[in-house]
Amino acid sequence: MSLLELDDVKVHFPVKRGVFFDRTVGHVYAVDGVSLSVEAGQTYxxxxxxxxxxTTLGRAVLRLVDITSGGVVFDGTDLAALPGEEMRRARRRLQMVFQDPLGSLDPRQNIESILTEGMTAHGIGADAGERRKRILDILAKVGLPANALSRYPHEFSGGQRQRIGIARALVLEPDVIICDEPVSALDVSIQAQVLNLLEELQESMGLTYLVIAHDLAVVRHISDVIGVMYLGSLVEEAPSDLLYAEPRHPYTRALMSAVPVPDPVVEDGRERILLTGDLPSPADPPTGCRFHTRCPWKQETLCATERPALRDVGDGHRVACHYAAEIADGTITRAAGEASPASTPETSPV
Amino acid sequence: MxxxxxxxxxxxxxxxxxxxxxxxxxxxxxxxxxxxxxxxxxxxxxxxxxxxxxxxxxxxxxxxxxxxxxxxxxxxxxxxxxxxxxxxxxxxxxxxxxxxxxxxxxxxxxxxxxxxxxxxxxxxxxxxxxxxxxxxxxxxxxxxxxxxxxxxxxxxxxxxxxxxxxxxxxxxxxxxxxxxxxxxxxxxxxxxxxxxxxxxxxxxxxxxxxxxxxxxxxxxxxxxxxVLYAGKVVESAARRPLFAAPTHPYAHGLLGSIPRLDAPRGEPLRPIRGSINDRIDWADGCAFAPRCDSYTMECLTGTPQLTEPHTPGHLARCVNPVKHEMHGDGGDHGNTADLKKTEAGS
Incomplete structure (x- = not known):
């Protein structure tokens, strides 16, 4: 059994209107039926x-937002059904690292106080001495100097602040860490340091990660399994290498072709699938396949009327597209006019 | 003009x-x-x-x-x-x-x-x-x-x-x-x-x-x-030679730090150590020296100049430019730095 299993999780936010009566006039379907499982010691x-x-899905796992329906089973317990106090205690084993390291650290608490707070709340460590020893141990693990303890968040650089955020999660000895955009606020040279750190920690401490990010290259680098989300639901899920080698869902293909690769030779040679238009509103999602309004492979039948389920197509590869097989073997081709070959190779030396 | x-x-x-x-x-x-x-x-x-x-x-x-x-x-x-x-x-x-x-x-x-x-x-x-x-x-x-x-x-x-x-x-x-x-x-x-x-x-x-x-x-x-670092151009080239053979250790390090979508999984990133705060004044030497893997004492003696270490038109501000086996035309000798060719060279 997997360590963390999500079963048809839905998070709908009501849209209210009116002064006296909070009439609910609709819902924002932020997460609309996501099922996935995260294996122990792996990165999803x-x-x-x-x-x-x-992000809403990540927060829903920790019940930082209310789950409308569905189950979040962690190590045999359904978190969605836990009463408040028990949920609070369960959070020791499920920690989160946030995107904005400065925004998620209290500017008026020094590092020691930030790191101790969680331990006291969860009753870890017999006395202050023991807690301090443990904090120093973790600080060394995340690569911060011991003298950081008496300093405040503003005294650190972005990369160091993210390390503090990671240390805060680690002092509680969690099993699962949910990393919400752990490196997107950092410069690339610092990004690599933090990504390497996350990998080292996973190896030495046997952590399980759920990494949420918009950068496909970052996610591919650290994940074992990748799930691609579009408008509240998973459209494709596969082991990292397989997803890159054989993206089956049109959205995944478009997303991959849009990610710039720092190599002019690759950039000049590749074909871009340009999507037209913008993301539809999650308050008023399209009927049928959520992606059909922008899909270059859209067909006359099914796409606009029936919502495709996530189907297993072998090798742990799941796709939510009616025509995944036909697109893969080339019986269905992309609508004309959508594609633009990458810029013509120019006459530069080398 | x-x-x-x-x-x-x-x-x-x-x-x-x-x-x-x-x-x-x-x-x-x-x-x-x-x-x-x-x-x-x-x-x-x-x-x-x-x-x-x-x-x-x-x-x-x-x-x-x-x-x-x-x-x-x-x-x-x-x-x-x-x-x-x-x-x-x-x-x-x-x-x-x-x-x-x-x-x-x-x-x-x-x-x-x-x-x-x-x-x-x-x-x-x-x-x-x-x-x-x-x-x-x-x-x-x-x-x-x-x-x-x-x-x-x-x-x-x-x-x-x-x-x-x-x-x-x-x-x-x-x-x-x-x-x-x-x-x-x-x-x-x-x-x-x-x-x-x-x-x-x-x-x-x-x-x-x-x-x-x-x-x-x-x-x-x-x-x-x-490529700019600490307020100076450290490398300047046409895009193909730059990506194929980044010559300044900073540019080289930057390319090594980026997870690439087309790179095989499991290949470790090579981050640049430290952060932009670890720098020295350009007047005293190379601002990148404290983060650089190939720095020598020479790096701390005055501002390095933009030169063409390997190929004409490919400028780098470094006294120990990164050597590239394949693209190092003429630059293969007399180099103290000995860094491997980057994978960016396709």
Whole structure:
């Protein structure tokens, strides 16, 4: 059994209107039926563009937002059904690292106080001495100097702050860490340091990660399994290498072709699938396949009327597309006019 | 003669009671007609400040600007405010990172676009509105006449950036400066905007100065790339040689730190150690030396100069340039650095 299993999780936010009576006039379908499982010791990467519901899903696992329906089973317990106090205690084993390291650290608490707070709340460590020893141990693990303890968040650089955020999660000895955009606020040279650190920690401490990010290259680098989200639901899920080698869902293909690769030779030679238009509103999602309004492979039948389920197509590869097989073997081709071959190779030396 | 020639640009910020900060410490580069030139670097390298100085957008108090920026025979850094205003919008235009804060939230898009047409092209009334609609249509905004009446918050992020680009190209500028134009956007929208910029350069012959931290964007768009570190250009080359054989250890390290979509999984990243805060003054030596894996005592003796260590036209500011086995024509001997060829060489 997997360590963390999500079963048809839905998070709908009501849209209210009116002064006296809070009439609910509709819902924002932020997460609309996501099922996935995360194996112990592995990294599950969740990618998608802004507004696809990936962050909400991560927060729903920790019940930081209310789950409308569905189950979140962690190590045999359904977190969705736990009463408040028990949920609070369960959070020791499920920790989160946030995107904005400065925004998620209290500017008026020094590092020691930030790191101790969680331990006291969960009753870890017999006395202050023991807690301090443990904090120093973790600080060394995340690569911060011991003298950091008496300093405040503003005294650190972005990369160091993210290390503090990671240390805060680690002092509680969690099993699962949910990393919500752990490196997107950092410069690339610092990004690599933090990504390497996350990998080292996973190896030495046997952690399980759920990494939420918009950067497909980052997610591919650290994940064992990747789930691609679009407008509140998973459209494709596969082991990292397989997803890259054989993306089956049109959205995944478009997303991959849009990610710039720092290599002019690759950039000049590749074909871009340009999507037209913007993401539809999650308050008023399209009927049928959520992606059909922008899909270059859209067909006359099914796409606009029936919502495709996530089907297993072998090798742990799941796709939610009616025509995945036909697209893969080339019987269905992309609508004309959508594609633009990459810029013509120019006459540069080398 | 290049359209824009920046020569030894220096920008220093001084505040009462605090130490002077030299954000740009002597940056030189050229931009030719119809060329896309990239300024790449991480936060704090001086790339945005450079663009603001070129557009005359830095405050006059507390800022000291040195060097020259020759545009078509005039030095942009020494133009009067009135003359600069004439150039800005008509011949020079700029696109900023955050499209929402670059637009006035309480004025409809149409008014903001026609304002430029009024100021620089003397158009008004119906013709101006028609032209504005045409411009929005040109940058791929559907139903432009309706969009003209809308306010910025009614447009999506990609749409707003398109509107800003429409405003920037309204007077067919000869030089367009784009400061992180796609950083706030999703990748699929980023691809659309980059495609649009490419089109504008190809069709109108506009010169584009692209300021970005994203080496992937540079690889697909720029003809000439300048890598900045701590306010100086540390490497400058055409994009193919730069990516195939990054010569400055910083550029080399930067490429090694980026997770690549097409790289096999499990290949470890090679981060640059430390952060931008670990630097020394250029006057004392190489600012990158404290983070560099191949530094020697030589690096700490005076400012290194931009030289052509391996190939002509490929400039690097380093005394121990990275050696590349395959591309190291003539540079294979007398080199203390012995770093392996980067995987970027395809």
């Amino acid at each position: 990467g969740l990618v998608g563009e802004s507004g696809c519901g990936k | 290049p359209l824009l020639s920046v020569d030894e640009l220096t920008i220093t910020f001084s505040g009462r009671g605090s130490r002077d900060v030299q954000a740009v410490a002597g940056v030189s580069f050229d931009v030719d007609q119809g060329q896309v030139v990239g300024l790449v670097g991480e936060s704090g390298c001086g790339k945005s400040v450079t663009s603001l100085a070129l557009m005359g957008l830095l405050p006059s108090r507390g800022v000291t600007i040195g060097g020259r920026a020759d545009y078509d025979g005039t030095d942009l850094l020494r133009l009067s405010t009135a003359r600069m205003r004439d150039l800005r919008g008509s011949q020079l235009a700029m696109i900023f990172q955050d499209p929402l804060s670059s637009l006035n939230p309480v004025v409809p898009i149409g008014v903001q676009v026609t304002e430029i047409l009024k100021r620089h092209r003397g158009m008004k009334g119906e013709p101006a509105r028609k032209e504005a609609a045409h411009l929005l249509d040109r940058v791929g905004i559907p139903d432009p006449t309706r969009r003209l009446k809308e306010y910025p918050h009614q447009l999506s992020g990609g749409m707003r950036q398109r509107a800003l680009i429409a405003m920037a190209v309204a007077c067919a500028p000869r030089l367009l400066i784009a400061d992180e134009p796609t950083t706030a956007l999703d990748v699929t929208i980023q691809a659309q905007i980059l495609e649009l910029l490419k089109e504008l350069v190809d069709e109108e012959g506009t010169a584009l100065l692209m300021i970005t931290h994203d080496l992937g964007v540079v690889a697909g768009l720029c003809d000439q790339v300048n």
